[in-house]
Every structure is written in C-alpha cells, then in structure tokens.
Amino acid sequence: MISLSWYLIFAAALFSLGLYGVLSRKNAIAILMGVELMLNAVNINLVAFWRYGNLAMITGQVFAVIVFAVAAAEVAVGLALVISLYRRRSSVVADEINLMKW
Amino acid sequence: MSGFDIIFLGIAAVTLAAAFMVVTTHNLVHGALWLVLTLFGVAATFVLLNAAFLAVVQVVVYIGAIAILMIFAIMLTRKVMKDSGPQTNANWVVAALLGAVLFVGLAYLLGNSSAATMALPEMAANMDPVVQLGEVLVSPNAYVLPFELASVLLLAALIGSIAVAWKK
Numbered sequence: 001m002i003s004l005s006w007y008l009i010f011a012a013a014l015f016s017l018g019l020y021g022v023l024s025r026k027n028a029i030a031i032l033m034g035v036e037l038m039l040n041a042v043n044i045n046l047v048a049f050w051r052y053g054n055l056a057m058i059t060g061q062v063f064a065v066i067v068f069a070v071a072a073a074e075v076a077v078g079l080a081l082v083i084s085l086y087r088r089r090s091s092v093v094a095d096e097i098n099l100m101k102w
Numbered sequence: 103m104s105g106f107d108i109i110f111l112g113i114a115a116v117t118l119a120a121a122f123m124v125v126t127t128h129n130l131v132h133g134a135l136w137l138v139l140t141l142f143g144v145a146a147t148f149v150l151l152n153a154a155f156l157a158v159v160q161v162v163v164y165i166g167a168i169a170i171l172m173i174f175a176i177m178l179t180r181k182v183m184k185d186s187g188p189q190t191n192a193n194w195v196v197a198a199l200l201g202a203v204l205f206v207g208l209a210y211l212l213g214n215s216s217a218a219t220m221a222l223p224e225m226a227a228n229m230d231p232v233v234q235l236g237e238v239l240v241s242p243n244a245y246v247l248p249f250e251l252a253s254v255l256l257l258a259a260l261i262g263s264i265a266v267a268w269k270k
Contacts, residue, residue: 004220005212016205021125023197024190051151069252073259079175080263
C-alpha cells in the first residue's frame with residue numbers, strides 16, 4: 001500500500017531536479033522552468049498532506065490554489081523581464097546579467 | 103502490490119523522467135514540451151490523491167497558460183541561444199551534487215519517519231472535496247481574504263509584466 005512517504009519522496013525527487021535546473025542552467029527561461037518544477041513538488045506535498053491528514057480540513061488544497069496563483073504571477077513577471085532583457089541586451093544568459101552586481 | 107501501487111509508480115517514473123529531460127535537454131523547445139509531460143504527471147498524481155479540482159486547474163493553468171507562455175518566450179528569444187554548445191554554467195557539478203545530496207537526505211529522513219507507515223484514510227462516501235473547497239474559498243470565516251489577495255496579486259503581476267515588457 002502506498003504510504004504518505006512515497007508521495008513525499010516523489011515530491012523530493014521532483015524538487016531536487018528543479019533545484020539542479022535552477023542552479024545549473026544558463027538560459028533564464030530554463031531557470032524559470034526549474035522553478036516551476038519546484039513549485040509543483042511543493043503542491044504535491046500540500047495535497048498529499050491534506051489527503052493523509054484530516055480530510056475535513058481542506059487547507060492543503062486551498063494552499064495549493066494560492067500556489068497556482070503565485071506561480072502564474074511569477075512566470076508572467078519573469079518572462080516579461082526576460083523579454084525586456086532580450087530587447088535591451090540581446091541576451092538571455094543569466095550569467096551575463098551583471099549590471100547590478102558588485 | 104496492488105494495481106493502485108503500480109499506477110502510482112508508473113506515473114511517478116514518467117513524471118521524474120520527463121522532469122530530468124526538462125533540466126538536461128539541449129533544445130529548449132523540447133525542454134518545454136517535456137515540462138508539459140511533467141505537469142501532466144503531476145495532474146495525474148492529484149487525481150490519485152482525490153484532488154480532482156486541482157488536477158483540472160493544473161491542466162488549464164499550468165499546461166494551458168504557463169507552459170504555452172514559456173514556449174512563446176523561448177521562440178521570441180531563440181536567435182541568441184543556440185541549441186549547440188553547453189547549456190549549463192560552470193557550477194553544474196556543484197548543482198548536481200547539491201540536488202543529489204538534498205534528495206538522498208530527504209528520502210532517508212522520510213523513509214524513516216512516521217509518514218512511512220501512514221495508511222490512506224478512508225474518504226466518506228458523501229464527502230465532496232470540490233464542494234468543500236468552493237465553500238471555504240468564499241466563506242468569510244475561512245479563506246476569502248487570501249483568495250482575494252491572490253487575485254489582486256495576479257492583477258498586479260499582469261499590469262507589472264505588461265509595463266516591463268512594453269516596447270518603448
């Protein structure tokens with residue numbers, strides 16, 4: 001029988017893959033894709049805790065809905081920044097964006 | 103091993119394989135398509151967890167909006183980023199190590215915790231999570247305020263991204 005930890009380990013693997021993508025990718029859009037993987041891992045955790053916890057308390061699903069909204073906002077702003085950056089500097093490589101670096 | 107276990111393991115394997123392709127593939131358009139498959143796998147996991155509404159929202163919002171937006175952004179910025187050559191920065195070995203260590207540590211902790219023996223609670227036949235979710239999202243005694251805050255956040259993000267990406 002599938003216990004709660006199977007879902008949590010699955011989500012941990014997804015989160016680790018997303019973390020690797022965020023830290024290792026050059027392209028800023030690929031970094032955003034890694035962030036999406038991490039947010040999805042968090043959502044799996046939230047829903048799994050709701051399902052295995054108190055079913056009458058639907059807080060886990062409500063939290064997942066809020067995470068959906070935040071993810072949509074994040075990706076909209078992130079891609080707008082990438083496109084604006086591409087227009088001004090003709091680059092989407094995260095390493096080359098060092099104007100505010102000291 | 104019951105049929106449910108096999109379904110779960112199959113979904114998890116497909117999702118993780120697709121997620122691995124998202125972070126390693128050279129061609130970013132392919133990466134975005136693998137991301138769509140990953141998001142489908144997560145939606146299927148929501149179905150297994152009896153969260154039908156979230157599974158539908160996952161397909162509509164993540165696949166229908168976010169993944170398509172990603173593909174548009176990739177196509178708009180494609181000229182500068184060739185598919186050949188390394189797609190990873192100098193730190194990729196450290197990043198891979200960090201990811202592996204995090205996963206092994208978490209898996210070890212979770213495998214030994216009380217969650218490893220936690221059985222699935224039975225869902226009452228008359229219980230409908232969708233109705234419940236709808237009620238708490240608009241109930242003043244529950245989550246109407248965070249819900250409204252999320253919509254204001256989305257509106258602000260939309261206006262902000264239009265302002266940022268506006269062609270001057």
